[in-house]
Amino acid sequence: MSTLSRVADSLYWMSRYLERAEHIARLVDVNLHGMIDQHQVDSEERLNYLLGTIEATIEIDSEASSLEYEIMRISTFDRANLNSIYSCIAAARENARHVREQISTEMWMQINRLYLFMKNVNLDKLWKQQPHEFYVQIKEGIMLFQGITDSTMSHSEGWHFIYVGRFMERTYAISRLVDRHLSRFTNWKVNPQREVEMTEYMDWATLLKSCTAFEAYCRTFEVKLTPQQIVGYLLLDGEFPHSIRFSLETMKKALNVISELTETKKFGYINRLVGKAVAQLDYSTEEEIIENPQNVIELIRAQCESIHDAVYTTFISYPIESVD
């Protein structure tokens, strides 16, 4: 059975918003934790960095009593911030509601439960207790949803659109994170192959942890943090699910299946776009990347935008003339 264009659209965005919420939850959790070890001086900068990374659409309140509190308020609860965890989960749930009959009851119940949980949490109370537990619950709630999706929804077209959405968002999130990090800590340019100093260690470890990559990285390279290896790992690793190459590869596979299922003739175009993006990373080395990593990232982001547009004109908002 073919999928309604509107349904594909909603599944895609439901998935993107959830991925975004998970990313923000991890980022905030890791950074709040990092702040415990650091001086207040750093904190304000960190706050700005953090809000910039999630593209928060709201300003900080300079009178706020605590920066950590402000981070939580804006990144997590502020409904006016379209990229807060609350807003993302609400948007994901709204998209799910639009396709209520397409997803399984189990999926719907989980996303609804997550939304109700989020809605009922009180920031002030949470502030006094254990924010970490809360962010873990959010992350797990989203992962549970993904698990439920994989085991209760038929792995047909709609499911593949969910994957395209998730990995599209992940590619954006990682690329933005790495980009901001490289702009913030410019020391790496001096000698990217060196092991980072003790004073820098926390920052680079935080970058890896923000992508759940710290342990996986250490297993590959042992605890030798070098900027080149870290950037190379996050961009080029073929097996780690929070690397850009892995994300693009997964997206490519999902789009391939969608094109087979829909038998669209225009797929050649999307195939070329996504294939090119993957191939570029497939055949690059760490050394090449580190020469100008931010250019590479910019290119990847531009390619993602083209793929997104191509998905829309091929499957979702095509003109009637283009149908035979």
Added chain:
Amino acid sequence: MPILELQQSSPLFSNYALDQAFDEMFTSNGIPREHYEILYKRLLELPADELQKRQFDADATFMNQGITFTVYHDSASTERIFPYDLLPRIIQAKEWECIEVGLKQRVTALNLFLKDIYHEGRVFKDNIIPRELVYSCKAYRREMRGISIPRDCYIPIVGTDLIRDGDGEYRVLEDNLRVPSGVSYMLSNRQVIKRVFPRIFQNYNIRPIDQYGQALHATLHSLAPKGVDNPTIVLLTPGVYNSAYFEHTFLARQMGIELVESRDLLVHNNVVYMRTTSGLKRVHVIYRRVDDDFIDPLVFRPDSMLGVPGIFNSYRAGNVTLANALGTGVADDKAVYAYVPKLIKYFLDEEPIIPNVETFLCENKKEQKYVLENIKDLVVKAVGEAGGYGMLIGPHSTKEEQEKFKELIKSNPRNYIAQPTLQLSKAPCFINGEVDSRHIDLRPYILFGEKITIMPGGLTRVALKKGSLVVNSSQGGGSKDTWVLDK
């Protein structure tokens, strides 16, 4: 008012009172009726807090599943659960048999009536019903004149509201022939109660209703345009902001058909298509949950965003089936209602099996006079309204309200009817930690395609406010599961 005599056995029933309304559970002597005995005994065994716990469980289930409806004029909270009462309403087999035959008779006659007024108009020539009365209905669709539709079936999906008067006799209060809703609550209620009261459920021999989705699908399938053996069926919803959106998604999933919004559909060369990721796909049967007025902006309301431009022409050409047909609301108009017994006699040559509620047409001078003089004892209803809006319940109203309605009636008599204030039967409900009785009605669901299928059960709606007679969900009504016993 006699308080129950058996109360000593449980504090649950300590405030349960009997009055002139027919009580579903107890005879007028306060003895449980035979078919309620098992439930009654079990309730006496259960501690009150156990019931409370089960009520919480049931509410949580509804909330988590998002089984909610939306209230439009309430800015505070737009999504609510439909209040659910734990205690089932039980109907005996032989009672149900009679309801079933009566409903079949009624929908058959109403369908013949619709076919007749949009074709030959014999009812007018034979003076069964005044032509002006039918033509002046807001729901009458001149555009439907002379159009033939598959199987001549105008009303494949019907929900008829029944009540029981003081003697316990069932009467038809209203026919819903446009887009009756609530069937998803009937099905969800059943799912929940099986979890909440598994043992009681097992002890009764209850007829299942789970087959509704399949029966509805078969009905729609049987109405495919001529020559189409394997039709594509879809459900057209006004969208996520419609109060019954949950139900639309629920039914689409039960039937395994696509749920579409108007922006998913388009008409090209008089054929309806839906927009899919693999291109346009033809649609043959549409179970539409969009009102007549909004279905096609080219023919009806031009400002409608919910409809599909050109769909009416496709319908007229026989390329697509709409269920229900357009213009069916004329047969559930509250003034036409008064003529239904006559219509049954005329079309079927039978006496009505389920009687109407006595109805006064304000358009009729003599009846209007009676209504104006006795307004404090009557229920006055605007004919075109639904959902419990635009009505006056005489005994529960103030003098000013009565005067206001008198003026309304005089200025537009065609728009009003009046009925005696009926008590509606009462059933036990679990409210605030104890069992108390509330007024209820019953909406059975009827499917009419190749044959007529009636789900054994229906939606029992409850007026949760003490003493209230309004069961509509938009006005503080709730629902409970309805058990029809097998022989």
